[in-house]
Amino acid sequence: MHRHLAALLFFAGAVSAQSAPNPRIAALITDLAKTRTPQQVALSPDGKLLAWTGDSNLHLIMTAALDQDRVLSPDTASKPGNTATSACKSSHPTWSADSTQLAFLSDCDLHGAKSPQSQLWIFTPATNGVRQLTHLTGNLDEPQFSPDGKTIAFLFVSNATRSAGATDAMQPAIGVIGQDNIEVQTVKTVEVATGYVPKNNLTDLHIYEFSWSPDSSRIVYTAAPSPGENNWWVARLYAVGIDASKPEFKAKESLLEPQMLVDPNTIPGPLHGLQITLPRFSPDGKNIAFLGGLMSDFGSNGGDLYITSSEGKDTHPFTEGRKASIAWFQWVGADHVLISEHERGKVHVAILGTSGHQMPFTSQNFDGTLGSGASVLSLSVSPSTRNVAFFASSFEKAPEVYFGSPGNLHQVTHLNDTLKPSWGKSESIEYTNDGFNLQGFLLYPAHYDPAKKYGLITYVHGGPSGANASMWPTAAFGPAPFSALDYFVFLPNPRGSFGQGETFTQANRRDFGYGDLRDILAGLDLLEKKLPIDPTREGITGWSYGGYMTMFAVTQTHRFHAAVAGAGVSNWLSYYGENSIDQWMTPFFGDTVYNDPAVYAKSSPITFVKEARTPTLIVVGDRDGECPAPQSFEFWHALRAQKVPTELVVYPNEGHHFREEAHRVDVLTRALNWFNTQMPAQGPTGALAR
Known part of the structure; x- marks a missing residue:
């Protein structure tokens, strides 16, 4: 125990002790850090005003004058022409x-003084x-x-000590485990006119998301018993009456009485055992649509659309068999929905009838990725x-x-107009393996010369229910920086990924590391035949499921000459009791580890670790609840x-998704240096100095 703790502290301390990076790497990271990223977008229903956030500031624009941008905060709301950034x-x-x-959250008061936490504000x-609506202690979210x-x-965690969700840093495991320090997220309401917040709670369950009925009398939501970060995968669909105008609602201080509508754990048919998300009432209030599919993370959406009556009857899919993974939708009529979906490396936006037929008047493909901040691939819509x-x-x-009709968009912001890619060109590649038609991306070396040979790094996405996509990088772990240092970068979307429908996403159930790895290796075979790739300088990397696949791959093949495993899993049997x-x-293994340990053992890197020969850098956060640090220790110990x-580098106070900018930069720097050291890239002036 003491040796384990000492190692943890040693490697966490090593973060600040890292030697100076190669100057070319340092210059690349400086360039990546210039990117400014919008985070949320909200178009007014009448289409006249557009609110967006970036750099922690809230901006407001009239869509008739897109060049007139104002910064809005509690202390500047009375200044229509304000363009100065705010400390809020x-x-x-x-x-x-x-x-x-317009409602928004802000951590400032009317005089610009910072508050200990964000509160809900209203702007007219x-x-x-502008006026403050709430005076609560806890975490407010998604108003x-x-x-x-x-x-x-709004979602609310009373006296919260951390953000809700499994990817944030977990609390230290102390006290009575499973009972102490449990934080439950519920839905609270506030009267817009008075700021009154009723004392009652909807339920004692942990609520993940919600939406209103069109008559404002009910809320539909997904929920599960606490702890919430553990149980989203078995969440059910509920509805509850919430007419805040009725005196009895205000007077009631106990739990309300919700109605359970859909339980994926017991329902027969294609939804059985799957996950549900994004519940939405139809405009007439008679039906509720939601997304159902095999999803490995809350917020990483993909699947089919289902519909049920407002009383939870006649639940059925209406996009079953669709060769894409729907990620977001919004009702745009009594029997039509606007969707965005992952489709073979692109984003496809379309209108579907609830019969599942696609309407011809809206169908648009987008290269890259998009969102409004409300959900993955979401749009903000003016009906x-x-x-x-x-x-x-x-x-x-x-x-x-961007703003406009899907076929006629206008660029609203100009945050990054001066930035140009420092990495090579990208292309979507398609190939077949084991009867699957597969898709992925290839980044070329930044200074590509077909007369030279280059190393290649395979970047495996997380999930496994996820997808590699074309996306501008930041100064954090990701694929593009490797291309900037003159490697080919292969980004596969093997079986188990989003982008080709639910059957494809479910194709790696009980088969982690086998069919999906064969798909990846088949893609590498194809690239080696087509391009000047040096097979002695091939590496592999990834985070989360990509970190697991990195660990597993180096026990199955000696093809890779360097590896970087971020937040990986080395032993599914021990992992079951640690995470x-x-x-x-x-849902992915088909049973618990106690009933079927063999299926977990066969996909565990530690089972085959004596075959590993590949130099491997391992990084993880010390408070990661999704892929706990002991999994990284176990693999590191076996390799050593x-x-x-x-x-092995362990980062202090970090969860599955790193929050500290210095830690994100450090991970990227170490990964770039590791590949540079183990399999140096050839650039315009030859190999990088070691």
Whole structure:
């Protein structure tokens, strides 16, 4: 125990002790750090005003004058022409249905003084008036106006010590495990006119997301027993009456009485055992649509659309068999929905009938990735004008905000106009293996010369339910920086990925590391035949499931000459009892580790670790609940025992997704240096200096 703790502290301390990076790497990271990234976009329902956030500031623009941008915060709301950045952190803009009021979260008061936490504010564009609605202690998130504009509902964790969700740093495992220090996220409401917040809670369950009924009388939501970060994979669909205008609602201080509508754990048919997300009432209130599929992370959406009655009857899919993974949708009529979906490396936006038929008047493909901040691939929509707003980026284009019709978009922001890619060109590649038609991306070396040979790094995405996509990088771990240092970079989307429908996503169930690895190696075979790749300088890397695949790959083949495993899993058997999210495993492995240990053992890198020869850098956060640090220690220990070159770096106070900028930069720097040391890239002036 003491040796384990000492090692943890030693490698965490090594973060600051890293030697100076290669000057070319340092210059690259400086360039990457110039990127400014929009985070949220909210188009008013009448299409006249556009709110967006970036650099912790909230901006407001009239869509008739896209070059007139103002910064909005509690202390500057009365200044229509204000363009000065604010010290306030303002976020989560959301409009009332009549477009007359904008709600947002901010951690400043009316005088610009910082508060200990964010509160909910209301801004009225017609008068430039602003007022504070809440005075709560805890974490507020995802505010939504009721359709009648009288109430705002929001997610709330009372006295929160961390952000809700499995990717944030977990609390230290002390006290009575599973009982102490449990933080439950619920939905609270506030009256817009008075700021009154009823004392009652909807439920004692952990609520993940919600939406209003069109008559403002009900809320539909997904929820599961606490701890919430562990149980999203078994969440059910509920609805509850929440008419805040009724005296009995205000008077009731106990739990309300929700109605359970859909339980994927017991329902027969294609939804059985899958995950659900994005519940939305139809405009007439008679039905509820939601997304159902095999999903490995809350917020990483992909699957089919299902519909059920408002009472939870006749639940069925209406996109079953679609050869794409729907990620987001919004009702645009009584029997039509606007969708965005992963489709073979692109984003496809379309309108579908609830019969599943695609409507011809809206169908648009986008290269790259996009979103509004509300959900992955989400759009902010003005129903009356049929315009949309979102931010988007690709390997070729830095992130900006866009507005207009899907076929006639206008660039709103110019945050990154001066930035140009420092990496090579990208292309989508397609190939076949084991009867699957596969897709992935290839980044060329930045200074590509077909007369020279180059190393190649395979970048495996997380998930496994996820997808590699064309996306502008930041100064953090990712594929493009390797291309900037003159490697080919292969980004495969093997079986198990989003992008080709639910059957394809489910194709690696009970088969982790086998069919998906064969798909990846088949892609490498193809690239070696077509391009000047030096097979003695091939490496592999990834984070989360990509970190696991990196660990597994180096035990299955000696093809890779260097590896970097970020937040990986080395032993599925021990992992089952260590992680904070074990409910995700049964849908993918088919049973618990106690009932079927063999299926877990056959996919564990530690089972085959005596075959490993590849020099491997391992990085992880010390409070990672999704892929706990002991998994990285276990693999590092095994490699070191066999004299395989390895290094383990543990980052303090980090979860699965790193929050500290210095740590994100350090991970990228170490990864670049590791490949440079183990298999140096050839650039315009030869190999990088070691």
